[in-house]
Amino acid sequence: MLLRPHLPTVQTPPATLPTVPAPAVPTHHAACTCVHAPTAPAAPARRPLPSVGAGAVAAVLLGGVVLTALVTAVAVSAVSVAVAAVVLRTLLGPGHHTRRHHR
Incomplete structure (x- = not known):
């Protein structure tokens, strides 16, 4: 009972919409001299x-999918190059990645 969700009851809308009174328009006499x-x-x-x-919407969506795929491909390529660099550095050993000075 504790973890069981309870859906709220839906109230039925009123059959008629409430009416909004029209704004009052000031009336003046025909010989009004007010400014x-x-x-x-x-x-x-x-x-x-x-x-x-619909064709334009489809073209925009297709363009977004293609651009997303290209960005993902570039990111995967960058990660694979970084992993390859770390593996090569590890395989070459600790003495090969530092420069030695000969005197």
Whole structure:
């Protein structure tokens, strides 16, 4: 019982959505002499985003897979060269990797 997960119960959403009251618009008489602040200019019209086809998405994913494979290949090659260098240094013995001075 202690380690057994319990799923929460899901509440059912209400059948109707709550309504939001509309903002109140001030009304004035026809002969209003009050001074109002200038209204802000309308926001510029937004252009729709260009649609991206499935082929473009596939090309980007394929390019990412290929680049990842290339980086992995370079990393594996670097590790193998490092291992080979350590093995060769070990096989040659301790006296061969230091430079001796002749007098």
